[in-house]
Amino acid sequence: MRALAHRFRLAIATPAGGAGFGICLFIGLLAVFGPLLAPHDPDAVQLSQRLAPPSPAHWFGTDDLGRDLFSRVLAGAPRTVLAAGAVVAVSVVVGLLVGVLAGFLGGLVDQVLMRITDIFVGYPALLLAVAITAALGTGLVQATIALAVVWWAGYARLMRGQAAAVRGLPFVEAARTTGASRWAIMTRHVLPNVAGPLLVKATVDLALVVESIAALGFIGLGAQPPTPEWGLMIAQSRQYAIEAWWYPTLPGLSLLLIVVGCNLFGDALARAFATNPRSVVSGWRRPRRSAATPLRSSGGQA
């Protein structure tokens, strides 16, 4: 854990990483407290205020039913963040399980698990999710399940590669000769070493899943009206977008903010984990490093 915290500090010490982390934190807080801050009821229809431009009363303007867009964007935040978090969390757990088992046990288990993974990786994710909503029906929950069914495979493949790479290294061999059980080797030696790439992928994926949820809402397969979901709001704005620029733009900017934040932070994390070329760290004896360790690019003179 200490090694992870160290990388984390390295990541947020850079301007881009710090900004990215700040944005992620801001969105997280918004998801928790946002609905409490909403100045209006997000579902209150007020036809007299139809398509009103941004003003002190309605910061983001109103939609075609006179509903306050600022309140609706705030009300959408917890839904989006929760759904995306669920998809990534399920994917990480399933992918970790499948990937580490395959990479560490090898042999027939590896073959079977990875061929199944190939099928899911070898299929455009959004398309498969669309096909799954055909079976499950439309709705935010169904869209979340559909995306989780699709998303785990990338993690399984990543984890398998990492686990297989660690498997043959001397410290794992050493642990095996000292009689460590398979479980101990997996949890104490393999897992700590795959945590970095896993964390990086999860951060960047959060952005992709947020986009995918909004995309499914946009084409009518995700959240259904009157749910204040960002993708759906943008879809509803389509016929009014030319005269009411604020209607699609502001939910869209919120989406963009999440995506940019996650990408900045993810990139910074990736750089922080790549800082030391010997990023493989044994589970039971981590080298002590101070935060002042000079950053060196992994390429060197090679």
Place this chain on the structure above:
Amino acid sequence: MRWRYFAGRAAATLFVAAGILVVTFVLTHVIPADPARVAAGARATPEQVARVRVELGLNRPLPAQFVTFIDNLLHGDFGTSFVTNRPVSQDLQIFFPATLELVLCATVVMTLLGVAAGVYLAHRPSFIGNLLVRGGGLLGIAAPVFLTALLAQIVFFGKLGWLPSGGRIDGAPPPTITGLYLVDATLTGDWSALANSAWHLVLPVLVLALSRAGVIMRFVAGEMHAALDSEYAQTARAKGAGRARLAVRHALRNAAIPVVSMVGLQFGWLLGGTVLVESVFSWPGLGAYVVNSIVSLDFMPVIATAVVLGLTFAIVNLLVDLAQELLDPRIAA
């Protein structure tokens, strides 16, 4: 050696294809509580549902259903669409070329833009140039495709009126040879149709291409940096090679191999993105077809589209592997 490599890759592709069939079967026959109800449509009476159940053989055991399912697919029989009232295989012949034309054009534009921007970045441009190109690329990746599509439509059609709002062509399409309007119009010498369909392609293709060009850009820039720093590049420089010769003949050539596989990966992403772009630009392709079918609970088109697009991606992946092998014989060894 080459043939063994080829056979291995082809076998892996066949396996993925088989997997796609199993997954679509599970999605349509196992997960829904009552597939007959789904197949009969939302407004069917219980009698109609019962009839459909027998008609489609949904009352038989699952393994037997699976055999029939595969048998039908192998014969190109995808059932009938309730929305278009046509055999799904006929619908596919209309909608698939539209999607293919869009995605292929987007792939070409994405690759050209990405490689050009990447090469530019590798030559240590000025601060402003670096900021503009890199920032533009990243913004393209970050912006949701449907949002860029919508904004592009508002600006270039709604405000400026420069480009059409959607569709593939105004008036009659060129006679069908391949179904790709650009190709058909060229083959039949129908230049006005060629210009008109190209005009309609501009916005959807640019929106799709820009959403992924940044990925290629970053990748090319990284590869070019490494190549320009290498010893062979220094040797070439010492022998007096100019910047252009160095970039094109030495660095880009070596960078090309991983870039090819990167483009292949992005192709899958573009296939997914086309669902969104088609829905904004009323592009009569598979994406719009599948979304309409799902919304009206029409099942057969969804299966067909999933199979066709899945196979397209699998075949493109195979081609990419083979192209890489041709470019770099070390891979198969």
